[in-house]
Amino acid sequence: MTRQADTVVRHGWAAVFLDMHPSLSWSEGGLTIDTPCDGRIFWSRSLILLPSVHAHRPGLFTDVHKQRDTALAYPAGRVESAPATADRPLGQVLGRTRLALLKSLGLARTTAELAEIHELTAGSISYHLTRLHTAGLVHRQRRGRSVYYRRSSQADLLIHGVGD
Structure with missing residues (x-):
């Protein structure tokens, strides 16, 4: 505390x-x-x-x-x-930042929202989101002038596992 x-x-x-x-x-x-x-x-x-x-x-x-x-x-x-979590191997492959981004994308969010949450620049967030989108782990959706990102079902399986 x-x-x-x-x-x-x-x-x-x-x-x-x-x-x-x-x-x-x-x-x-x-x-x-x-x-x-x-x-x-x-x-x-x-x-x-x-x-x-x-x-x-x-x-x-x-x-x-x-x-x-x-x-x-x-x-x-x-x-x-926490000892021996499933995140460790995934975090080693994706990297800490991309794993944290995926975890916070259970809800659709903009680059600006993610930058505020993760205390990173919008440019850094955009760079990581582009890589995650290319890998099929993130979906993009334009709403007006904003682009929203959300975790894909493949990313859900990676994070939560098949049995979750």
């Missing part, structure tokens, strides 16, 4: 949530959890952060009557320090 408080002060909330788990990101003043479910939760009170040694993925707990605070349970400790 001390490490996270220091990260907030030095780098902001976006860095804290990304450090908690790759499926979490903070952009435009909102928390995004990369899940197969769609939905929005608005809370008017505080968000309680609950590190858990039992959680493998983040979970959000909210009171529909808004009488209690919303809580986010997340895996305690750094995700990349």
Whole structure:
């Protein structure tokens, strides 16, 4: 918790949530959890952060009557320090940056959003996305003046495995 408080002060909330788990990101003043479910939760009170040694993925707990605070349970400790994860070989092949980009592309995002989340330049993000797109791991879709990127089904299999 001390490490996270220091990260907030030095780098902001976006860095804290990304450090908690790759499926979490903070952009435009909102928390995004990369899940197969769609939905929005608005809370008017505080968000309680609950590190858990039992959680493998983040979970959000909210009171529909808004009488209690919303809580986010997340895996305690750094995700990349977990022993013998499937990400290690994949990360060695793709590289740390491209793996992190793929993990945050469960939801469609623009280059600017990804640059903010990962604290990289838009040019660097664009370079990596072009390589991922060429490999068939990312799909592009133009919406008006913006281009949105999203992880492909092949990338889902690489990240989550066939049995997931």
